[in-house]
Every structure is written in structure tokens, then in C-alpha cells.
Amino acid sequence: MAVARSFTIRVPATSANIGPGFDVVGLSLSLHLSLTVNLTPSAEKSTPVISYSGEGAHEVPLDVYKNLTTRVALYVLRCHGISTFPSHLTLHAHNEIPFGRGLGSSGAAVIAGVLLGNELGDLNLSTERMLDFALMVERHPDNVTAALVGGFVGSYLRELGKDATDAASVPLSEVLPEYPPNAGEEWGRDPPQPPTGIGHYVRFSWSSSIKAVAIIPRFELSTAKARDVLPATYTRKDLVFNMQRLAVLTTALGQTPPDADLIYEAMKDRVHQPYRMTLVPGLREVTSRITPATHAGLLGICLSGAGPTILALATGGYEEIAEDARKLFAVEGVQVDWKVLSVCGGSVVDRTDP
Ligand SMILES: Nc1ncnc2c1ncn2[C@@H]1O[C@H](COP(=O)(O)OP(=O)(O)O)[C@@H](O)[C@H]1O
Numbered sequence: 001m002a003v004a005r006s007f008t009i010r011v012p013a014t015s016a017n018i019g020p021g022f023d024v025v026g027l028s029l030s031l032h033l034s035l036t037v038n039l040t041p042s043a044e045k046s047t048p049v050i051s052y053s054g055e056g057a058h059e060v061p062l063d064v065y066k067n068l069t070t071r072v073a074l075y076v077l078r079c080h081g082i083s084t085f086p087s088h089l090t091l092h093a094h095n096e097i098p099f100g101r102g103l104g105s106s107g108a109a110v111i112a113g114v115l116l117g118n119e120l121g122d123l124n125l126s127t128e129r130m131l132d133f134a135l136m137v138e139r140h141p142d143n144v145t146a147a148l149v150g151g152f153v154g155s156y157l158r159e160l161g162k163d164a165t166d167a168a169s170v171p172l173s174e175v176l177p178e179y180p181p182n183a184g185e186e187w188g189r190d191p192p193q194p195p196t197g198i199g200h201y202v203r204f205s206w207s208s209s210i211k212a213v214a215i216i217p218r219f220e221l222s223t224a225k226a227r228d229v230l231p232a233t234y235t236r237k238d239l240v241f242n243m244q245r246l247a248v249l250t251t252a253l254g255q256t257p258p259d260a261d262l263i264y265e266a267m268k269d270r271v272h273q274p275y276r277m278t279l280v281p282g283l284r285e286v287t288s289r290i291t292p293a294t295h296a297g298l299l300g301i302c303l304s305g306a307g308p309t310i311l312a313l314a315t316g317g318y319e320e321i322a323e324d325a326r327k328l329f330a331v332e333g334v335q336v337d338w339k340v341l342s343v344c345g346g347s348v349v350d351r352t353d354p
């Protein structure tokens with residue numbers, strides 16, 4: 001019988017897009033989802049026990065077949081021929097990442113699940129392979145890549161051949177079935193294996209003088225809903241507008257001292273933010289009225305991920321930026337909380353001997 005062991009998994013929050021980099025760039029930020037995992041292998045079968053504290057505690061399912069993290073872990077295990085969780089598994093999640101605010105809570109839950117599956121199955125998967133698994137669930141690479149590898153990261157999805165495209169396009173319900181097999185039965189169909197090498201990434205430099213002020217409205221906006229408002233096609237003018245800015249931004253945020261004139265303009269976007277204005281009252285006012293001219297220290301300001309959080313990148317003046325954003329949101333009837341965050345490292349697994 002395997003020996004008892006425990007380990008922890010720590011995954012950061014992320015802010016995706018940073019203005020023009022829709023579905024391309026992400027930043028890992030200093031709020032974390034932490035899992036403490038204990039295993040006391042035993043011949044007796046038992047269902048894993050999950051406990052949970054922090055953000056989302058009142059709404060997150062504690063059933064392993066419904067919880068996003070454990071469903072992803074089970075998907076990874078099943079793809080390696082392991083159809084159940086080990087017996088006597090207890091899992092405590094402590095979460096600092098608010099749900100549905102554009103700070104990558106679901107991406108963090110998915111990465112935590114991939115890391116959990118990798119550890120429980122002793123699979124020794126490479127970072128690239130773990131990314132493949134994450135991308136079968138969260139199908140835009142910006143959050144999951146930044147959450148896994150950390151820092152300021154750009155990524156693309158490889159163009160897949162027909163078979164690999166079909167494999168990567170199976171419905172989420174087949175990747176993550178929400179039900180266990182009946183007692184004594186096996187799972188039905190084999191889970192869809194991720195194609196190899198779906199996502200590719202590069203880490204950009206990040207100036208350590210820059211902090212991120214997250215202004216977090218007290219309402220949730222699901223990423224799915226915020227993607228539904230986006231158009232299917234764009235004009236060449238709008239695409240060129242974004243590509244010009246993104247090319248400059250990825251280098252400008254690594255320079256010390258950062259150039260506010262360059263960055264403020266380079267964080268503008270025409271691909272997602274204009275369409276999401278209707279979903280985030282106050283977005284237009286906050287992003288247009290808080291500028292380097294009105295707020296010393298501000299470099300640029302944008303919607304964080306799919307929103308509703310607004311991310312201000314700055315070298316100082318954090319409280320003034322956040323409090324003025326709070327007042328602008330209040331005019332629209334939106335209450336907010338705010339935090340000053342640092343760009344941090346990626347996910348960490350800490351194995352401790354019992
Ligand atoms: N730690 C977690 N454990 C389980 N499910 C989670 C966790 N974090 C997020 N989720 C799920 O992801 C949903 C939020 O995802 P999404 O709409 O993409 O917003 P965002 O990723 O911007 O926070 C939550 O409502 C919840 O269902």
C-alpha cells in the first residue's frame with residue numbers, strides 16, 4: 001500500500017488582456033488559491049472529503065464530481081488510466097481570488113486541478129503537457145498560462161490539424177462529466193486526450209517598479225456572459241489599432257523607469273472593452289477620467305480579464321487612483337473594494353513528508 005503523504009498547491013490570480021491583448025497576455029497577481037492535500041492510503045474505499053474557506057465558500061460545490069478543481073484532477077487521472085481518486089483523500093481549499101470578477105478564479109481552479117491530478121497520479125507531467133490539459137477546459141490561454149508559469153506572459157494556441165482540432169473541441173461535458181459511474185460500473189467512454197502542444201508561451205520582462213491596483217466591483221460577471229457580447233468579426237482598422245499597441249506594451253512594461261505616455265495609450269483596446277461597457281457600469285468613466293495627467297504614478301488602466309474589475313498599473317499614488325475610481329463607480333451605483341497587488345511567480349507544489 002502507498003505511504004501517507006501531504007502536499008500543498010498554490011496558484012495565483014491572474015489579470016488577462018491588459019488592454020489590447022485579448023486572449024493573448026496575462027499577469028499573475030498576488031492573491032492565491034491554496035490547496036492542502038492529505039492522503040492516508042487504505043484498503044477501504046472512501047470518497048474524498050473537501051473543505052473550503054475564503055472567497056466563494058458559500059457557493060462552491062464540495063462534491064468531488066461537481067467541484068471544478070477535483071473534476072479537472074479526475075480528468076487528468078482518467079486520461080492516464082486511473083479512474084478513481086485514491087482512498088482517504090482530504091482536501092482543504094483556501095481561496096483569496098474573488099469569483100466572476102475578471103481575476104482568473106476559474107483559471108486558477110483549473111490549474112489547481114491539473115496540478116492535483118499530476119500529484120495524485122505521480123504522473124510527472126511537463127509544464128507544457130499540464131498546459132494542454134488546462135486548455136481542454138479553459139479554452140483561452142491567457143489566464144491559465146500566467147497562473148501556471150507566472151509573470152507577464154504572452155501565449156498562442158497552435159493551429160491544430162483536423163483530428164487534433166476535433167479532439168480539442170469536444171464539449172466540456174465530455175471532458176468533465178459531472179457524475180460518477182454507478183456503484184460497481186466503470187466510466188463509460190474514455191475521456192478525450194488533449195492533443196500535444198496546444199499552447200505556447202513566452203514570458204516578457206516586467207518592471208519591478210510597477211504594481212497593479214485592482215478595483216473590484218461587488219458584483220459577479222461570468223466570463224461566458226462577457227464573451228457573448230463580443231462580435232464575431234472586426235474591422236482591419238480596429239485589429240491594427242490593437243496590434244500596434246500590444247507590440248509596444250509587451251516591451252514597455254518591462255522598462256525601468258516605465259514611460260507613462262507610451263503605456264497609457266498602449267493599454268487602449270478596441271476588441272473587447274467597448275463591447276463590455278454595457279455590462280460594467282462605470283467602465284467608460286473610470287478608464288477615461290483616471291489618466292497619467294490627473295493621477296501621478298498612473299501608467300495605464302483597463303478592464304481586468306472579462307471584468308468587472310478594473311486594473312490600474314502604477315508606480316505610486318495607488319490610494320488616490322483607487323479612491324477616485326471608487327467615487328466614479330459610486331455615481332453609477334456600483335460599490336467596490338480595492339487591493340494593491342504585485343506581479344508574482346507561478347504555481348507552486350510543496351511536498352511535505354508526513
Ligand atoms: N476555487 C474554485 N473552486 C471551484 N470552482 C471555482 C473556483 N474558482 C472559480 N470557480 C468557478 O468558476 C466560476 C467563475 O469563473 P469565471 O466566470 O470564468 O470568472 P473569473 O475566472 O473571472 O473569476 C465560479 O462561479 C465557480 O463556478
Ligand SMILES: N[C@@H](CCOP(=O)(O)O)C(=O)O
Pocket residue numbers: 014015016017022023024101102103104105106107140142143223226227272304305306307
Ligand atoms: N481573454 C479572456 C479572459 C477572461 O479572464 P477572466 O479572468 O475574466 O476569466 C476574456 O477577456 O474573455
